[in-house]
Amino acid sequence: MNMLEKLTPAEKRFGMIAIEKGFITKELLTDALKEQVDEEVDQGIHRFIGAILVQKKAIDTKQLRTVIMALGLGQGNE
Numbered sequence: 704m705n706m707l708e709k710l711t712p713a714e715k716r717f718g719m720i721a722i723e724k725g726f727i728t729k730e731l732l733t734d735a736l737k738e739q740v741d742e743e744v745d746q747g748i749h750r751f752i753g754a755i756l757v758q759k760k761a762i763d764t765k766q767l768r769t770v771i772m773a774l775g776l777g778q779g780n781e
Contacts, residue, residue, distance in 0.1 A: 717752045720773045726766045727756060735759065 715723075718732040735755040742748045753770065756762045762770075771777050 715774070717770055717774065720770045721753075721756070721762065721766070724766075724769065724773070726762050726770070731756070731759075731761045735761070 718727070718736070721727045722729060722732060732752070735752050738755055739750060739752060742750060753762070753767045757764060757767055768777070
């Protein structure tokens, strides 16, 4: 059992779920995280990883919604 399998859905983050579902690779997540941190440090802008991945065309909006639902953040769960 790997680390991802031990976490409950609430403990997983967007990128971990996207990798688990086969939507992205670890390398794509690492690049998106670097971009997120660089923007926050350099420009004071914080963008969600999902938004960065959609902009990079690494995932589509259907995949974005799938991960959001897996996180329990979809409609009816707010």
